Amino acid sequence: DAKTTQPNSMESNEEEPVHLPCNHSTISGTDYIHWYRQLPSQGPEYVIHGLTSNVNNRMASLAIAEDRKSSTLILHRATLRDAAVYYCILRRNNDMRFGAGTRLTVKP
Amino acid sequence: EAGVAQSPRYKIIEKRQSVAFWCNPISGHATLYWYQQILGQGPKLLIQFQNNGVVDDSQLPKDRFSAERLKGVDSTLKIQPAKLEDSAVYLCASSLVTANTGELFFGEGSRLTVL
Numbered sequence: 001d002a003k004t005t006q007p008n009s010m011e012s013n014e015e016e017p018v019h020l021p022c023n024h025s026t027i028s029g030t031d032y033i034h035w036y037r038q039l040p041s042q043g044p045e046y047v048i049h050g051l052t053s054n055v056n057n058r059m060a061s062l063a064i065a066e067d068r069k070s071s072t073l074i075l076h077r078a079t080l081r082d083a084a085v086y087y088c089i090l091r092r093n094n095d096m097r098f099g100a101g102t103r104l105t106v107k108p
Numbered sequence: 109e110a111g112v113a114q115s116p117r118y119k120i121i122e123k124r125q126s127v128a129f130w131c132n133p134i135s136g137h138a139t140l141y142w143y144q145q146i147l148g149q150g151p152k153l154l155i156q157f158q159n160n161g162v163v164d165d166s167q168l169p170k171d172r173f174s175a176e177r178l179k180g181v182d183s184t185l186k187i188q189p190a191k192l193e194d195s196a197v198y199l200c201a202s203s204l205v206t207a208n209t210g211e212l213f214f215g216e217g218s219r220l221t222v223l
Binding site for chain 1: 141212
């Protein structure tokens with residue numbers, strides 16, 4: 001399985017940008033980088049995905065390194081509702097396997 | 109659009125008893141997943157269906173867990189007999205497309221406590 005490495009936890013202040021890193025040095029050419037987040041007592045929800053180019057959507061931005069061995073999820077202005085566990089996943093066809101993720105704490 | 113429905117939300121049983129969880133995916137979603145999430149860990153894939161066929165069940169403990177998806181729509185996950193270590197949240201997810209770009213939609217999960 002293609003593996004990802006994320007910090008166990010991170011803290012941010014409300015209304016400041018947050019950069020959540022993910023290392024995936026064994027990524028293959030056909031693996032897509034997906035990010036999901038899980039709010040307390042809920043199932044995971046999709047955030048964003050990309051292959052090679054940086055991606056933006058209403059929730060976040062995804063910055064992918066040129067060699068694709070790492071990526072960063074960017075929340076432009078963290079709110080208290082962004083406090084969650086964020087998972088970085090390499091998706092190969094139907095394979096969607098989660099790691100332990102990064103627990104983001106947002107301080108008011 | 110209705111989301112992924114799961115029931116029951118909570119279940120408490122004693123070890124060696126049996127339990128079943130039900131999942132109704134989003135209409136038209138061909139791919140269905142069952143995950144097990146133990147407290148403090150990320151979700152672990154148990155089984156994946158494409159319509160009513162099994163795509164991947166390599167991490168399903170087949171001596172006690174079984175799952176089916178009759179008619180390619182609803183799915184049930186059964187545990188018999190349950191062990192203490194089966195205490196977890198069981199998450200169902202569905203996806204419209206099977207490509208690398210497909211988004212998974214998760215239900216709220218079924219929390220199992222085995223005493």
